[in-house]
Amino acid sequence: MAIPLSWWLTVAAALFAIGLYGVLSRRNAIGVLLGIELMLNAANINLVAFWRFITPQALTGQVFAIFVIGIAAAEAAAGLAIIISAYRRRRTVVVDELDTMRW
Amino acid sequence: MLIEFIPVLVLFALATAIAVIALVLPAFLGPRRPSRAKIETYESGKLPYGDARYKVPIGYYKIALLFVIFDLEVIFFYPWAVVLRQLHVFGLIEMGIFTALLVVGYVYEWKKGGFEME
């Protein structure tokens, strides 16, 4: 293995930080969702890297990564449907303006 | 293991190289004499009309949604299918439950008219 575990984790941490910045700073709800996708991918890189370096004989890391991808697909499908529904009703996808629940 | 992926790497490099060459070389070598007909959006020979930024109907979203769900199903089918013979009836029943649950969603969308593009 030419690349040690710490490098993989560093890259994953950087990707996670970028995604977190997207979630916190975007005004558009779809932009927030893009940030979440980046964070999920960072978590997945970690899972696969830990599988490869710490338990290469067990399958736990890979199986969990597949489950995470499945959950990400469900989350994207439902989340985007909610955003589209909110857009159709309020004519906006800016998260600051979707504040009906804040009384 | 990784040696098997060398062709993929070569393909990747070739695709990148061809794309870069096709974009960069004409900028230096080709003559540039734009006219109205030349800079018009290329629509496979048809005359373009309207705005490209129109809002697409929600039917597209529903089709994409179905595609996501069934794409995932294929992903879970694949490793299962590799060991189908060793798993006997138990594996078949488990995959049956898995598929049945997703078919419920499929039938639901069908009954609700999700496939009609209005």
Added chain:
Amino acid sequence: MAIEQALQIFVFVILTLMTLGGGLAVVTSRNLFHAALSLILSLAGVVGYYVLLDAGFLAIVQLLIYIGAISILILFSIMLTRGLMTPRQVQRNEQWWIAALVVFLTFVVLIVALWQMVWPIADDEALRTPNVAISQLGEALVGPYAIPFEIISVLLLVALVGAIVLARETENNQGSHAEAGSSE
């Protein structure tokens, strides 16, 4: 062997440029459509990571699900909601610098923690022969992980039905909100 190692590091650097560069474009691009296209670049970098980590099946999964399906869904929903979101609009909120500060601190903490930690790396023999058999993955899915496997299908069903209800609700949103809410 040295050539292979050098090649691996070279590919790793290229992939990191793709992944992190694409990621930065995702969070900073003014045009949301460009952000979504950059997300595809970033996800493609992650595909390469999985190949480098000997997780070939996961690379295919990432390619099919993330790049093939989820990105398309995101692009469609951007096109569906585009009316008001012109490319020129400011895309970041007023607290973006606080967000940047928090993110930077999080990143520093993560880096310090993971470089100080001594990881229980497997022995060389195990590292050289990782378990990459797809057949074992299939057995694991219907064996020890049977319950999560079935729950995933329930989750997908719920997401599918929920998304269809939400999409339908928006079709007849002229006035009859109560009908859309109670008809399911």
